[in-house]
Amino acid sequence: MEKATTPQALLQIIEKHEKARDPNAVRISVCGGTGCKASGAGPLIEAFRKEIADRKLDVEVISTGCHGFCERGPLVVLHPTGVFYQKVKIKDIPEILEKTLDKGELIPRLQYRDENRQVYVKEKEVPFYKDQERIVFAMNGHIDPTRLDHYLSMQGYRALATVLAKHKPEEIVEMVIKSGLRGRGGGGFPTGLKWKFTREAEGDKKYLICNADEGDPGAFMDRSVLEGNPHLVLEGMIIGAFAVGASEGYVYVRNEYPMAIEHLQLAITQARELGVLGQNILGTGFSFDVKINRGGGAFVCGEETALIASIEGRRGMPRTRPPFPAKKGLWGKPTDINNVETWANVPYIINRGVDWFTSIGTGDVSKSPFGGSKGTKIFSLVGKVNNTGLVEVPMGIPLRKIVFDIGGGIKGAKKGRTFKAVQTGGPSGGCIPDKYLDHPVDFDELSKLGSMMGSGGMIVMDDHTCMVEVARYFVDFLKEESCGKCTPCREGLRRMSEILNRMVRGQGRTEDLAVLEDLGAVMKDASLCQLGSTAANPVLSTLQYFRSEYENHIATGLCDGRQCIDLIRYHITDACTGCTICAKKCPTQAITGENKQLHVLDQSKCVRCGVCYDACNFNAISILSGTEIREKLGE
Amino acid sequence: MVEITLNGKKVEARDGETILDLATREGIHIPTLCHHPAVEPTGACRMCLVEFSMNNGPKKITSSCTLVPEPGMVVETDSERVHQNRKSVLELLMARVPGNPELVKLAKESDARLTPRFPAMKEDCILCGLCARVCEEVVGAKAIFFTNRGTELDVGGPFLESPEDCIGCGACVYVCPMDCIKMEQNAETRKIVKWDRELPMRKCETCGYPFMPNFQVLRFKKWADMPGDYFKICADCRK
Numbered sequence: 001m002e003k004a005t006t007p008q009a010l011l012q013i014i015e016k017h018e019k020a021r022d023p024n025a026v027r028i029s030v031c032g033g034t035g036c037k038a039s040g041a042g043p044l045i046e047a048f049r050k051e052i053a054d055r056k057l058d059v060e061v062i063s064t065g066c067h068g069f070c071e072r073g074p075l076v077v078l079h080p081t082g083v084f085y086q087k088v089k090i091k092d093i094p095e096i097l098e099k100t101l102d103k104g105e106l107i108p109r110l111q112y113r114d115e116n117r118q119v120y121v122k123e124k125e126v127p128f129y130k131d132q133e134r135i136v137f138a139m140n141g142h143i144d145p146t147r148l149d150h151y152l153s154m155q156g157y158r159a160l161a162t163v164l165a166k167h168k169p170e171e172i173v174e175m176v177i178k179s180g181l182r183g184r185g186g187g188g189f190p191t192g193l194k195w196k197f198t199r200e201a202e203g204d205k206k207y208l209i210c211n212a213d214e215g216d217p218g219a220f221m222d223r224s225v226l227e228g229n230p231h232l233v234l235e236g237m238i239i240g241a242f243a244v245g246a247s248e249g250y251v252y253v254r255n256e257y258p259m260a261i262e263h264l265q266l267a268i269t270q271a272r273e274l275g276v277l278g279q280n281i282l283g284t285g286f287s288f289d290v291k292i293n294r295g296g297g298a299f300v301c302g303e304e305t306a307l308i309a310s311i312e313g314r315r316g317m318p319r320t321r322p323p324f325p326a327k328k329g330l331w332g333k334p335t336d337i338n339n340v341e342t343w344a345n346v347p348y349i350i351n352r353g354v355d356w357f358t359s360i361g362t363g364d365v366s367k368s369p370f371g372g373s374k375g376t377k378i379f380s381l382v383g384k385v386n387n388t389g390l391v392e393v394p395m396g397i398p399l400r401k402i403v404f405d406i407g408g409g410i411k412g413a414k415k416g417r418t419f420k421a422v423q424t425g426g427p428s429g430g431c432i433p434d435k436y437l438d439h440p441v442d443f444d445e446l447s448k449l450g451s452m453m454g455s456g457g458m459i460v461m462d463d464h465t466c467m468v469e470v471a472r473y474f475v476d477f478l479k480e481e482s483c484g485k486c487t488p489c490r491e492g493l494r495r496m497s498e499i500l501n502r503m504v505r506g507q508g509r510t511e512d513l514a515v516l517e518d519l520g521a522v523m524k525d526a527s528l529c530q531l532g533s534t535a536a537n538p539v540l541s542t543l544q545y546f547r548s549e550y551e552n553h554i555a556t557g558l559c560d561g562r563q564c565i566d567l568i569r570y571h572i573t574d575a576c577t578g579c580t581i582c583a584k585k586c587p588t589q590a591i592t593g594e595n596k597q598l599h600v601l602d603q604s605k606c607v608r609c610g611v612c613y614d615a616c617n618f619n620a621i622s623i624l625s626g627t628e629i630r631e632k633l634g635e
Numbered sequence: 636m637v638e639i640t641l642n643g644k645k646v647e648a649r650d651g652e653t654i655l656d657l658a659t660r661e662g663i664h665i666p667t668l669c670h671h672p673a674v675e676p677t678g679a680c681r682m683c684l685v686e687f688s689m690n691n692g693p694k695k696i697t698s699s700c701t702l703v704p705e706p707g708m709v710v711e712t713d714s715e716r717v718h719q720n721r722k723s724v725l726e727l728l729m730a731r732v733p734g735n736p737e738l739v740k741l742a743k744e745s746d747a748r749l750t751p752r753f754p755a756m757k758e759d760c761i762l763c764g765l766c767a768r769v770c771e772e773v774v775g776a777k778a779i780f781f782t783n784r785g786t787e788l789d790v791g792g793p794f795l796e797s798p799e800d801c802i803g804c805g806a807c808v809y810v811c812p813m814d815c816i817k818m819e820q821n822a823e824t825r826k827i828v829k830w831d832r833e834l835p836m837r838k839c840e841t842c843g844y845p846f847m848p849n850f851q852v853l854r855f856k857k858w859a860d861m862p863g864d865y866f867k868i869c870a871d872c873r874k
Contacts, residue, residue, distance in 0.1 A: 298784070315781060320678040320701040484762065484781070484788030487681045491727035494786040495753050515752055522723035525696045525716070526681050 001148055003275040005283045007165035010276070014152050014161065021153035026059045026101065027079040028052075029141055030088075033066025033224055034259055035389075036073035040089070044074050047090045051097060059101070062150075065140040065228015068390035069128050072112065077123050077141060084123035085110035114408060115386050128387045131405050133360065133394045135376050136344045140228035145263045148270040151231040157276055159350035160235050163242060164284050172243040172350075173199055179349045179357045180365030180374035185211055185302070185339030186425065186454045187530070188443035190369030194336055197326035198244040201334035208246040208288075209330065209337040210237055212253035212260070213307060215299035216426030217477065219457040221378040221390055222340035226253065226260035229344070230267035234290065236343030238276060239350065241288040244336045249290040252307050254297060264292060299427075299481035302455075303529050304337045306483065317483045318529035339455065345375055361395035362442045373442035377453065383422075383460035384411045393441070400437040403460055410462050417462045420561075421545070425454025427474045427481075428534035430541030431467060450541040452534065466561030467546040468553050472500035474538040482531060489532030492523040496539055504564040508554035516543060558626025565608040568625045571632055572599050572612075575620035582612035582621065603633065639708040648704035655683055655699040663712050665699055666721065666741050668728075668812045669763030674772045676700035680763045681724045682741070686711040696720055722747040731756050735813055759815035760829075762788055766807035766816060774806050775858065779830060792830055802851040803827055803834040820845070839869035846870070 004010035030036075030045045041063075048061045067075050072086035076096070083100060085092075088110055099105040112126050113119045120126045123141075134140075143150035151157070163172055177192030198206060210233060214222040226233060237249050253261055268290055271277035279287045293311050300306050301316040308330050310316040329335025349357050358365055363372015373395040379402065382388045386408030393402060399422055403409070410417050421431040424441075430451030432439070439445055443453050461470065479493040496519055499512050520536035520543075527533040543550060552558040559567040572582070578596040583589075590606040593599030601612070613621045629635050637648045641661060648657045653676060658665050669680040678698035685699040690707040696716065711717060722745055729738050730751035738761075742749055767780045767790055778801035782789045792798025803825050808818045817828040825848050826833040836845035837852055846869035855861060 300784070317781075320698060322703065322705075478785075480785045480787075482785040484784045484786065485677075485679050485764070487679070487724050487727055487761070490762070490786060490788060491731060495727065495730070497786070498754070511752075518723060522720055522727075526684055526720045526724060528678055528681070528698070 001270065001273050003273065005275060007161045007282050007284070010157060010161040010274075010282055011165075013274075014156065014158050017149055017152035018155070020149075024080050028059060028061045028101075029064045029077040029079060030061060031065075031067045031073060031075040031141070032063035033070070033073075033140075033227060034220070035066060035070030036075055037259075039073040039087075041074035044076075044088060044090055044093075047093055051093050055097065057097070057101075062142075062144045063146075064143060065145050066137075066224035066390060067123075067141045068132075068137065068224070068392075069126070069387065070389045071387070076110075079142075082122040082124060084112060084120065084126060086112050115414075127408060128389065128391070128406055131397075131401055132392050133376050134392045135348055135360075136225060136232070136341055136378060137228070137390070137392045139232065140224070143229065145228050145230055146266055148231065148267070148274065151229070155351060156231055157235055157274070159347035160238055160276055161282070163239050163350060164282050164286065169199065169243045169245060172239065175354055176243070176346070176349065177369055178354045178365070180361070180363075180369050180372055181342065181345055181349060181357070182369065182373060182443055183339060184341035184345070184377065184455065186452065188373070188453055191338055191342055192369060194326055194338065195240065195244050197324065198246070198334050198336040201327045203334040205248070205333050206244060206246040207330040207333055207335040208237060208241045208244065208249035209304075209307070209311070209335060210249065210251040210340060210343055211302065211304065211307060211337055212251055212257070212340045213295045213302040214254060214257075214340075214455060215297075215302045215481070216380075216455055216457040218382045218459065219380040219426060219455055221380055221456050223254075223257050223260050224390055225340050225344050225378075226251075226257065227263055230260075230264045231271065232344045232347060233264075233340055234267055234271055234277070236346035237290060238271075238281070238288055239346050240336060240338065240343065242286055244334075246336065247287055247289075249288060250293050250311055250330070251290060252293045252295055252301070252311060255294040256297060261292060261294065268292070298483075299478075300483045300529075300531055303531055305529065307337070308335065315483075317485050318531070320528055341378055341456075362440060363444075373444065377441070377456055379424075379456045379458045381407050381458050381460070383458075384417065384462040384465070385409065385460045386411055395442045396440040398438045399432065399441055402441065402458065403437070407460065410460070412462070417464065419460070420463050420465055421461045421467065421470075423451070423459040423461065423470070423538070424457065425452035425534075425537070426457040427477050428452070428531065428537050429454050429457065430537045431461070431470060431545065432541070433545040450544055451537065464561055464563060466504070466559050466563035467542040467549045468500065468559075469504050469561065469563050471539045471542045472497070472504050475500055475535075478531070478535045482535070486526075486528035486532060488523045488526045489528070489535060492519045492527075492532075493535055495519055496536070500539070503550070503553050504559075505566045506553065506557040506564070508550070510554060512554065513543065513547070513550055552626065556626040557629075560625075562623040562625055568608060568623050569603060569629050569633060569635070570601055570606060570608060570610070570612060571622050571624050572601050573620050573622055574598065575618050577618050577620070579617070581615050581617070585611050585615045587611060603635075637704045637706055637708075639704045639706075639710060641710050642712055652704065653700055654685060654687070654702040654704060654710055657704060658685075658699060658710075658712055665712055666745065667700065668737075668741075668761060669765050670700045671765055671769065671810050673810075674765070674768040677764060677768065680728075680761060682721060684717055684720050684724070686714050686717050718745065721745055726751045727753075728761050730754070731758050732761055732813060732815075733757075735759070737812055737814070759813060760790065761813055762790060763812060764790065765810050765812065766790065769806045769810050770801075774802070774804055776800050776802050776804070776854070778802070778832075779807065792832075797831045801827060801830055801832040801834075802854045803832060803848040804851055837866065839867075839872055841868045841872040844869055844871075 076085040181191045182188045306316040306318040325335040361374035365371045378392045484490045520540045523536040583591040678701040683699045688694045725747040730753040733755040778798040819826045834848035852866040
């Protein structure tokens with residue numbers, strides 16, 4: 001790659017690559033994200049390339065970043081037609097090349113069909129993608145993240161060239177404030193204001209950090225952005241460094257993200273070669289370089305002051321704020337710290353303008369960046385929905401649209417499963433019940449419901465979910481991941497865990513609910529950092545919306561979700577046809593019965609794994625709980 | 636000099652003062668456990684909580700030992716919310732270290748529950764970290780620190796074994812607010828019981844008193860570049 005020595009020279013290089021990209025060229029995009037790699041995308045890409053070389057075809061095979069629809073991987077999209085194939089195997093390759101690429105015929109078995117068996121041809125028609133608005137993810141699916149020329153051909157580094165050619169740092173800060181961009185890592189603090197505080201803070205040296213310590217269970221949006229488009233994050237950081245006056249930057253990324261680290265390291269090398277990173281960037285006298293810092297996997301290191309302590313080589317423990325990192329951060333110097341997704345939004349705001357960005361989302365940010373939530377947010381949609389994966393949606397979209405349109409509704413709806421709650425914001429988020437499904441999703445609205453945006457985890461729960469067990473699970477996660485420094489978080493979580501673990505065993509007491517609320521209050525108010533002050537959310541929100549479930553656990557041992565194994569019994573009803581499938585599948589041989597005879601379940605042998613329930617085709621197995629156990633089984 | 640409002644009264648904070656320092660100077664009592672003037676404040680125990688707001692913004696609770704006065708700050712040390720939170724923190728600490736005289740005293744002072752609603756643990760330490768901070772910031776030995784995290788958090792030497800860098804100076808014994816770090820000493824050895832660190836003593840060549848562990852002498856010589864015979868006699872005989 002030739003080196004650009006002025007912003008104009010960089011613009012010329014970008015234009016050259018933009019012109020070289022033929023939108024009508026035949027390309028095969030294979031998702032090379034971690035999800036699809038896990039289902040075999042690596043060898044698939046190699047096989048595609050070999051087959052095309054053997055057949056001497058003029059077709060480019062691109063190993064792209066994550067497309068989001070991980071559960072259908074490996075995903076293949078044929079350009080320019082946009083034909084979408086899912087769960088593609090190596091043996092499908094000749095057929096795809098001969099039928100679809102050559103003759104334009106579709107291969108039904110590789111096409112996506114929804115739960116109503118409707119078939120969709122193109123990627124953008126698939127319901128999972130149709131209602132998404134992909135900005136940060138726009139290039140994922142089109143570019144090879146290891147190829148700088150691909151990034152340049154899609155306006156890559158154009159924003160940086162514009163900034164360095166035409167703008168003063170203060171103008172960029174003002175632009176980001178006006179855009180209403182707020183921190184995507186969870187806090188939702190206006191990014192532009194952070195930049196302004198860092199710019200105005202006194203200090204001979206300033207630092208910039210990209211927080212890629214994504215620790216929420218089941219969340220992988222930051223990983224997918226870094227893996228799929230590392231230059232986008234780098235470009236955002238370089239623009240940010242110019243705006244705040246930072247000369248050194250760090251990306252704090254989890255060591256469990258090897259592909260993200262590999263792609264980012266490569267991008268850093270390429271960016272230095274291009275002349276957009278390092279000393280005297282584009283001949284403007286502005287210098288900035290980036291180092292990668294690999295995290296050891298502590299959830300609490302996602303908290304900014306703990307993260308800074310960890311980079312400094314100290315134990316990852318938060319400290320009290322103020323002073324905020326903008327004033328006193330890494331090694332005591334003014335430091336701006338933003339999340340991966342936040343950085344990735346920056347080049348788009350520069351390229352397309354503040355008016356474009358503020359046209360997406362909720363509220364009015366013309367007077368204050370706190371006035372609304374602008375742009376898009378990537379969610380990791382998981383749990384009991386038909387379509388799981390990464391979804392990027394405009395701020396303000398109703399929860400219902402995410403769960404039922406994009407997510408395709410509740411898994412097993414035909415078997416009677418219904419929606420119960422959606423948990424947003426990771427382990428310290430709250431559970432939102434169905435009556436708020438039409439509520440818009442943005443920073444402030446989710447807080448009003450006792451939950452939070454967090455970094456974008458979204459777990460959908462069905463009627464077979466026990467909300468007491470949900471609270472117990474998250475409290476036990478946080479109890480292990482808290483740093484343990486302050487009393488309310490460490491001791492509060494310990495006591496919440498004791499109470500909830502008792503409760504799911506049927507040993508809850510009437511006074512427990514008041515104690516849980518008292519603990520929640522002190523944790524929320526008095527904890528040292530955001531981990532502690534939000535750690536009670538799963539308990540407080542379920543107490544608020546699903547209090548009767550707690551009361552039932554205490555009063556009669558009834559588990560509404562039929563999930564707490566100490567409080568349920570599986571029971572074979574008269575509907576049993578004697579098909580023997582449950583007896584064959586039972587791992588503990590607890591079920592006996594002759595062919596075509598009513599089967600019997602020996603409670604003393606049953607471990608309540610639920611295999612028989614899932615296996616039964618006649619709805620002949622019921623799950624008893626509470627008083628039903630005495631009534632039906634006489635226990 | 637920064638002017639703030641403290642319990643409804645305009646007061647001036649001196650340079651470098653925290654809200655805890657300022658309130659103490661103003662004669663306002665704020666209970667503390669992990670605070671010590673010799674080390675940097677850390678805000679771990681959450682006993683010294685106060686309520687504060689900036690420029691009429693939302694009222695928040697935070698630790699006064701780490702709160703630095705800024706113009707427009709309004710601080711309440713005596714509100715219902717402050718007391719409720721302090722009481723809850725005390726209840727949690729009392730359940731962890733039952734019957735500790737210092738905690739009982741604070742509980743009586745602040746009208747907190749003397750019998751916590753939680754099963755009693757058999758700990759003697761509230762994990763305030765003061766021992767480790769003094770060891771690092773004042774002594775410079777860095778012999779002990781936190782280990783593990785979350786509810787498993789503990790304090791001690793590396794891998795919770797006897798800390799090889801402990802010089803047996805006893806600073807941790809002196810500052811511990813729970814009085815749970817005990818020191819045993821006879822003519823030959825000194826032992827810091829909690830860390831399981833036992834060191835032979837050096838005797839004064841003049842009076843014979845075992846005044847300092849040998850290992851401490853070695854480290855002091857190294858750190859302070861002292862002459863070889865400086866520690867042959869004790870401080871009293873040197874006078």
